[in-house]
Amino acid sequence: MDYFLELFLGGLTRGSIYALIALGYTMVYGIIQLINFAHGEIYMIGAFVALIVAGILTIYGFAGISVLVLAAIAAIIWACAYGYTLEKIAYRPLRGAPRLSPLISAIGMSIFLQNYVLLAQTSDFLPFPNLIPDFEFMEPVAHIIGSPELVILITTFVTMILLTLLIKKTKVGKAMRATQQDMSMARLVGINVDRIISLTFIIGSALAAIGGVLVASYIGQVNFYIGFLAGVKAFTAAVLGGIGSIPGAVLGGLVLGWTESFAAGYVSSDYEDVFAFGLLVLILILRPAGILGKARKQKV
Amino acid sequence: MLKDFKQSILISIWFVFLTFPLMAVRVNTTEQMVEWRWMTILWVAIGSFVLSYAWRYFLAKKQLKKKDDEEGGKHSKLQLLMEDMNFRYKAMGVLLVLALVFPLVFDTYQNTIMISALIYVVLGLGLNISVGLAGLLDLGYVAFFAVGAYSYALLNYHFDLGFWTILPVGGILGCLFGVVLGFPILRLRGDYLAIVTLGFGMIIKVVLENWSSFSFGPSGIANIDKPGLFGMDMNIDSSTIYIYYIMIALVVFTILITNRLKNSRIGRAWIALREDEIACVAMGIDMARTKLSAYALGAFWAGMVGVLFAAKTTFINPASFTFMESAIILSIVVLGGMGSILGVILGAFILILLPEYLRAFSEYRMLAFGAAMVLMMIFRPQGIISGIRTKYEYKELKEETDNG
């Protein structure tokens, strides 16, 4: 039973990170029907910036969770800046182009950003300082769930609540939902669609950066390539849940996390990626709109 | 003027801020060292300032060109030259002669580089069928390349089968994989298809890495036979030349067949499918079958050239079949010109040979590929050479109208 619980909570932790990144995919896709392939790279850049800031601070003698918070803030700022710039350079000029064009541009941007970090920094795995202390109150359950997992779960939970409030309760959120429904109509009623799109990228990037920081401090290392697999997995989660749907992204992330965790625990950890993609293929064949997605009829 | 200047200064400042942590700082957490690199920031400032001017200039030019196109549409000189059939035949003849004498003039090292460029030509032409002609974005194309390479390596290892036997088998196996994988997923929309094919590419790599009893795992398979020629013993030099000629033949074969297909009933259906799926089915084209044929045929070439790749390197392991390979092949197609055979060939040579010969530049290879893909999509989506539409002849009718 403990083993099952451990896998369950491991899957939950992993899944909540996928969900965090998947939200960025789903929000962007919901508005401009583009797979933002470079989203995983934003996550990676977030992790890298956090590493650099945390690295400098620890070298100058700071330690503990406050360093992690500062690093996370820096990561969010820069990830948002990258997300914003990315959209302006690689996607905005392609608005109205054939569907394949922005997708290829996104793939190009993903390759570019990966290699930019590789060249500017290093191809090695860099160790991320251990900043999450072991909480005393966690000791009785330490064999099932550790303190880092708890931090991840709480952070993602709070972030998702904030996001839901932003989308449901604020004026900006309303504008975002309107733009998602019908872009030209939103423009007609006076919503600055370009700004909403930029904002979507910024919010998505912030979520990715949070995910990046959490994973980096959890796994303890960072590398230019981590964004790629995380990005693909998170996209899988978004599709699983029904792309364009925000609760769908969360659900998809959790389902994917559990699938991987249980497959690794009970079958073989070598094949966890195979299970993840197998699940994706299966869902797309059986229910292309995803678990919570609505099938959209194409207008003829 | 002043406005442009101001804007460029702002952009420059923005990029300095943007790249600051990654470009200016390098931390070493194990040795507790921080390295500050102020010079790189200066370069970023100057670079982004200059590039912002270029960006504006080209964007404005693109807008202007759009208007031109609407008013009549002019083709570039290169494009017109390429459409001149007479010139094309002559150029092809010259190129073929050059290709044939190449190994006699250059050494083995050059030949090896040329062979890998030619391998990418075939891969590019194969992917061009599904991406360029039929508009099916395949991000796991390298999986079929792996199928070909492993089928030769394994059949050669276990059953001692020769290169020439396996060459068609590799192609057919690639094709079969294409059909089996393509069948369930081809009704998916374009971007879903991209992600699923990406998944397939990764699954195949994971399986090759972990199913050791089948594929020998990450250590790969060594001592694969080189292609034989009536049982002759060949040294490295002559066998490289031999492979080079096989490769030339394969390229010519590929060009011939893809060209025929492109200008056939099937090829037209592929292009129509790319342009508009709904109109396409409403015109009586079976979408599933047409997509599957494009996907499987693209896979055929990858499988075939995979066999040759294994024979050339005599050693393969899963590391040769990563997503990056798929991305390189895709950028060849995109840069060269989607749907254009000539463009894809040119794209393969530029993308593979340039980094080989400009060694200093080779570090920046993938960076440049990525940037080129973005810039191409924005400024020249049709690629270096856009697909040439065939002008069909309708002789009798012309006479008819002349007489009447």
Add this chain to the structure above:
Amino acid sequence: MAEKHKLLEVKGLTMDFGGLRAVDSVSLEVHEGEIAALIGPNGAGKTTFFNCVTGIYNPTKGDILLHPKGLPTRRLNGLKPNKVTEMGLARTFQNIRLFSDMTVLENVMIGRHCRTSAGIFRSIIRDKSVRREEQEIVESSYQLLKKVGLAEFANEFAKNLPYGAQRRLEIARAMATEPFLLLLDEPAAGMNPQETAELDQLICRISEEERIAILLIEHDMKLVMNISNPIYVMEYGKKIAEGSPQEIKDNPKVIEAYLGEETEEDA
């Protein structure tokens, strides 16, 4: 004159989208030699009706029966669009759907696809029969272009054609599939009066010379009055009237439907 052969028979066609009933038990018949018209205000469900008939949607209820001359009757419900086209029913689209990066001639050649047979292997070998077939495709497509008056643009890209010409190209492309019934979805939309007059002539010519029956959708009922008979009128997914142009003109329901709409437009 003897009873005309019935080509298309739609009985009680209903199409639901979720909770919305876009087409509500509409019945309609098209006979040989007819130019039938389906008219109605915007959003009346005309295009949805077309999409059901041509296989793009699978209708919720009802029967779509095709009675080709000399062949057994076929039920079209749930058939794929390409099968419907193969059976001799071709269509055009309200929002022009040409293959914009192909030439005008090639667009028409695509229409020949389902009437020709060269597969992958034969296309690679390109033997005599394939070459002959290719030539036949080119010639017949060119003839069609001449018929719709686009021969001079044969080698232009479809996207560079003026709007009215694009509509005619869609008709030529549909005719290339050798239909006996042609469905035109708002063929005159966006055309100026002169272009519309030319289009009317073209439609009549197709009907008379090619012996193709026509069912057309029009939003503006004045346009169809000259050429079509019978006329079916739809509003809010339901058929509200059918009959000759005169009968339709005098039908109070139709007047109400249209007048109601016009006042909205004026406002």
